Amino acid sequence: MSPVLASVLQLTALVAALALAYRPLGDYMAAVYSSPQHLRVEKVIYRCIGADANAQMRWPAYLRGVLAFSAAGVLVLYLLQRLQGGMPLSLGFASISPDQAFNTAASFVANTNWQSYSGEQAMGHVVQTAGLAVQNFVSAATGMAVAIALVRGFALRRTDGTGRRAGELGNFWADLVRGTVRVLVPIAVLGALVLVACGAIQNFSGIHEVGQFMGGSQQTNGGAVASQEVIKELGTNGGGYFNANSAHPFENPDAFTNLFEIFLILVIPFALTRTFGKLVGNVRQGYAILATMGVIWLGFTALMLWTEFAHGGPALQAAGAAMEGKETRFGVGSSAIFSVATTLTSTGAVDSFHSSFTAFGGGIQLLGMMLGEIAPGGVGSGLYGMLVMAVIAVFIAGLMVGRTPEYLGKKIGTREIKLAACYILVTPTLVLGFTAASMVLPDALGSMLNTKALGAGSHGFSEVLYAFTSGANNNGSAFGGLNANTPWYNTTIGLAMLLGRFLPMVFVLALAGSLAEQKPVPETAGTLRTEKPLFAGLLVGTILIITGLTYFPALALGPLAEGLS
Structure with missing residues (x-):
């Protein structure tokens, strides 16, 4: 099979998989963000953070929630990096320098995951899992919450049957928690199982000395790679456990996982157009946005x-x-x-x-x-x-x-x-x-x-x-x-x-x-x-x-x- 034909077949399979997921996932997210009910685990989270999930917010209050939560995330992640040298499971790595710690904290909270360091040579297990991986979830959920708030602005008709009045956009804390608990976490769990089954690693092992094919040896370490790999793609974050990112076989073992990870990158952004159409009461509006996105994506891919x-x-x-x-x-x-x-x-x-x-x-x-x-x-x-x-x-x-x-x-x-x-x-x-x-x-x-x-x-x-x-x-x-x-x-x-x-x-x-x-x-x-x-x-x-x-x-x-x- 020629490489060009193989690429076309892969692209066709990818489009088919996205098409199959589009309607059920889009409808599910619309139901998540419009439901008046809170899950038990969500109620526990609201009590822990002191949030009233039923209080409606106008845009200044919604924005204050976004900025306050994100500022707290930057501070916590910065401190985790600066204190890494004295924490358990640090793999012997030193604390991160102030300018790099600021850059990394800003990067992961802003859903960017720019990395000016080699992950396997700088970050221990605690920073990787309790710091970076957590931000991969909540930074993505923050972006979804802001998008839903804008959709509600278009959809609101003075009163819309949900108790919202003119100018009210919902509740940031409820949208943040729902996006994390009901959307990102379940898909990430299933995706991590797929990656582990295909050969991605998931452990907390230390540094090992391993031999090389051409003689000599090198040091390598394990980590909770599969779980972080899934949410880095699903949440459009991108920061890899290893410096080689998704070119590393521990993160992306073979051609199937490579296509699966591309699917994870695209599935929620495309499906959100269906969510948009459902929430504004006209799915054809969602199809128009989907068509615009799809034409640009396919055009760039062909080029x-x-x-x-x-x-x-x-x-x-x-x-x-x-x-x-x-x-x-x-x-x-x-x-x-x-x-x-x-x-x-x-x-x-x-x-x-x-x-x-x-x-x-x-x-x-x-x-x-x-x-x-x-x-x-x-x-x-x-x-x-x-x-x-x-x-x-x-x-x-x-x-x-x-x-x-x-x-x-x-x-x-x-x-x-x-x-x-x-x-x-x-x-x-x-x-x-x-x-x-x-x-x-x-x-x-x-x-x-x-x-x-x-x-x-x-x-x-x-x-x-x-x-x-x-x-x-x-x-x-x-x-x-x-x-x-x-x-x-x-x-x-x-x-x-x-x-x-x-x-x-x-x-x-x-x-x-x-x-x-x-x-x-x-x-x-x-x-x-x-x-x-x-x-x-x-x-x-x-x-x-x-x-x-x-x-x-x-x-x-x-x-x-x-x-x-």
């Missing part, structure tokens, strides 16, 4: 496969494939599919090294993140990012026909469009600002590890641009030629991750509150039919044009210049 199989350049043509930096267990096709899935979501997990992809392949990875992680995007963040872009698209359509724009029965006025505009300006400001600063500071330039001829040119620029694009968009993957474990990059990427995660949430929740206070507008003959293919096409065009106008100069200096040289 990546073509780019990598074409393996342009004399060196790659002589080798017969663009295999440098890719696992022979997976090959070019699986690596390309995984790469697109992880960069179009906020996952950042890798089964190959992105810096080794062809120049245009690296450009596709960059562009996928620059879209704003919305196709299908991160868990929760992909849906609310796409809905913000839908607001922009409706506004543009309204300008073209001279009609006040509306979406899902809510008018898009001055306040709403200002909030949407602020949302789409946050990450480009962070990415381009920090990249520009890094390219003029000697210490930052010194972190490029390639040869002078390569590192000082377009590929070196791409490494820095990729780092801040990944951080600000909460992706977490990296080009391997950049030493990011320096005070400058630990601090600036840490700030980019926090601001790129929580500033957009401020605007999303403010938008949700504004929409929830409105009376519904009756549909007329002149209302834009946002469930139709025409609107999906308008939305795709809006996303690509906004991203292109924002980032094309930077892409031209990096991957495009390298690919054309």
Whole structure:
């Protein structure tokens, strides 16, 4: 079987699996977030944290819950790392330095999982399981909660039969706990069993000296890898137990687990469009958002496969494939599919090294993140990012026909469009600002590890641009030629991750509150039919044009210049 045909069959199987899970999972999540009942274990959690799960919140209170919980998470995770040297099960590892501890705490709380360290050489079992793995669950649940709050803002019709009044978005603590207990934990348990059955490890063993095929020996350690591997993909987190991430056989043993992990990355973001349709009372609206996400994802996947199989350049043509930096267990096709899935979501997990992809392949990875992680995007963040872009698209359509724009029965006025505009300006400001600063500071330039001829040119620029694009968009993957474990990059990427995660949430929740206070507008003959293919096409065009106008100069200096040289 040819590699191209094998890739097409894998992609077909993946789409079929996602299609089978779409309706039941989407309907289940809609039921979870609309149920008036609390499980017994949830009631225990509410008592422990002192939360009234039945109290309705307006957007400022909801936002305070998000920020307070996340700030506590940063503090706890920072302290765990700083105190690691004196804790049991530390495997003899020292405490983490202050700047790296801040960077890692910001990374995992912001659902980014940027790692400027080698996990198996720096983090003991307590930090890995009680710190990093816990944040993999709750940071994903936080994103889902914010997305559901925005959906409620669209769906609320003054009173909606749940006791919510105008302006009320639900309860953050209830949404956080339900997303964790009822959605993420059950799927993660089942997924971990699958990975363990396929060969992923799950233990608390210490460091072992093992022999090598070519002679000599090396040290390796075990860990609760399977359980963390599942939630890092399912929650679109991405941080690996080992430095090689999902290219390591302890995390990703074979071709089946590789495809299974891609499925885990995509299943919740795609299924949330069904949840959205159910909650707003029109599943066709969810299908329009799904179609937009699906067209972009499939288009990027096809482009990546073509780019990598074409393996342009004399060196790659002589080798017969663009295999440098890719696992022979997976090959070019699986690596390309995984790469697109992880960069179009906020996952950042890798089964190959992105810096080794062809120049245009690296450009596709960059562009996928620059879209704003919305196709299908991160868990929760992909849906609310796409809905913000839908607001922009409706506004543009309204300008073209001279009609006040509306979406899902809510008018898009001055306040709403200002909030949407602020949302789409946050990450480009962070990415381009920090990249520009890094390219003029000697210490930052010194972190490029390639040869002078390569590192000082377009590929070196791409490494820095990729780092801040990944951080600000909460992706977490990296080009391997950049030493990011320096005070400058630990601090600036840490700030980019926090601001790129929580500033957009401020605007999303403010938008949700504004929409929830409105009376519904009756549909007329002149209302834009946002469930139709025409609107999906308008939305795709809006996303690509906004991203292109924002980032094309930077892409031209990096991957495009390298690919054309």
